[in-house]
Amino acid sequence: MRKKIILIGLFLGTVSLVFSQKKRITYKLIEDLSYIDVYEGEKDDYMNERCKLDIYYPENQKDFATVVWFHGGGLTGGEKSIPNDLKNKGNAVVAVNYRMHPKVKNPVYIEDAAASVAWVFRNIEKYGGNNTKIFVAGHSAGGYLASMVGLDKSYLAKYGIDANSIAGLIPFSGHTITHMTVRKENGVGNKQPVVDKYAPLFHVRADAPPLVLITGDREIEMLGRYEENAYMYRMMKVVGHQETSLYEMPGFDHGTMTWPASHIMQKHIKQILKSKQN
Numbered sequence: 001m002r003k004k005i006i007l008i009g010l011f012l013g014t015v016s017l018v019f020s021q022k023k024r025i026t027y028k029l030i031e032d033l034s035y036i037d038v039y040e041g042e043k044d045d046y047m048n049e050r051c052k053l054d055i056y057y058p059e060n061q062k063d064f065a066t067v068v069w070f071h072g073g074g075l076t077g078g079e080k081s082i083p084n085d086l087k088n089k090g091n092a093v094v095a096v097n098y099r100m101h102p103k104v105k106n107p108v109y110i111e112d113a114a115a116s117v118a119w120v121f122r123n124i125e126k127y128g129g130n131n132t133k134i135f136v137a138g139h140s141a142g143g144y145l146a147s148m149v150g151l152d153k154s155y156l157a158k159y160g161i162d163a164n165s166i167a168g169l170i171p172f173s174g175h176t177i178t179h180m181t182v183r184k185e186n187g188v189g190n191k192q193p194v195v196d197k198y199a200p201l202f203h204v205r206a207d208a209p210p211l212v213l214i215t216g217d218r219e220i221e222m223l224g225r226y227e228e229n230a231y232m233y234r235m236m237k238v239v240g241h242q243e244t245s246l247y248e249m250p251g252f253d254h255g256t257m258t259w260p261a262s263h264i265m266q267k268h269i270k271q272i273l274k275s276k277q278n
Contacts, residue, residue, distance in 0.1 A: 025058045029056045053097065061090070110198075136170070179198065217252055
């Protein structure tokens with residue numbers, strides 16, 4: 001009997017050790033990496049200051065997915081940070097700073113966003129990641145940037161990258177019409193909708209990466225944000241895109257919708273990665 005008890009104890013101890021080893025993922029944060037090396041030509045002080053990113057990644061894992069995250073702030077403010085809701089999920093998260101109005105004007109914000117995504121494509125494998133598993137996301141203005149980089153293929157094409165190589169686009173409450181700050185630069189009020197080449201809606205196409213549109217409650221969101229995302233959803237379907245999803249977070253406003261949205265994002269990342277394996 002004693003021998004059986006010892007064997008059972010050894011078995012349970014081994015199972016416990018294996019289980020704990022599987023769960024024990026450690027993460028490393030590296031801050032203020034410059035991505036301006038992807039740019040050609042002269043660099044100015046503001047570029048050196050703002051064109052930086054932080055990378056948070058599972059240092060003892062390989063082949064992991066990466067979320068490139070753009071902060072909000074109306075293209076006029078905000079700072080990069082790794083959102084708490086995106087930590088400890090088995091993915092890397094790359095938080096990006098970019099140049100802002102009024103020191104620069106459109107399309108510099110979009111060009112910086114594209115440059116940072118190109119940097120991730122070129123460098124994530126050095127940290128153990130897989131550059132076929134790069135998702136691009138962000139909140140508000142950051143969601144707008146994510147959509148523009150992924151839908152208007154010209155920005156990443158400058159770096160020899162096909163935007164369709166992005167595993168998924170997941171904007172949180174982002175403009176799908178032309179951004180209000182871009183409109184302001186052209187003398188258009190923030191309540192006057194515009195759809196031009198600086199609107200994600202202008203670039204609807206059937207062959208785009210999977211697109212997950214998430215907004216807050218339409219009654220308490222910003223300036224029709226749900227409705228413009230709903231129109232984006234419909235037009236992507238009309239042109240034949242097969243992987244567009246739309247979510248509305250009831251009871252959550254523009255700022256608070258990021259918490260439930262992060263759970264939807266993780267669900268879709270898992271689904272997309274699973275479909276890539278099949």
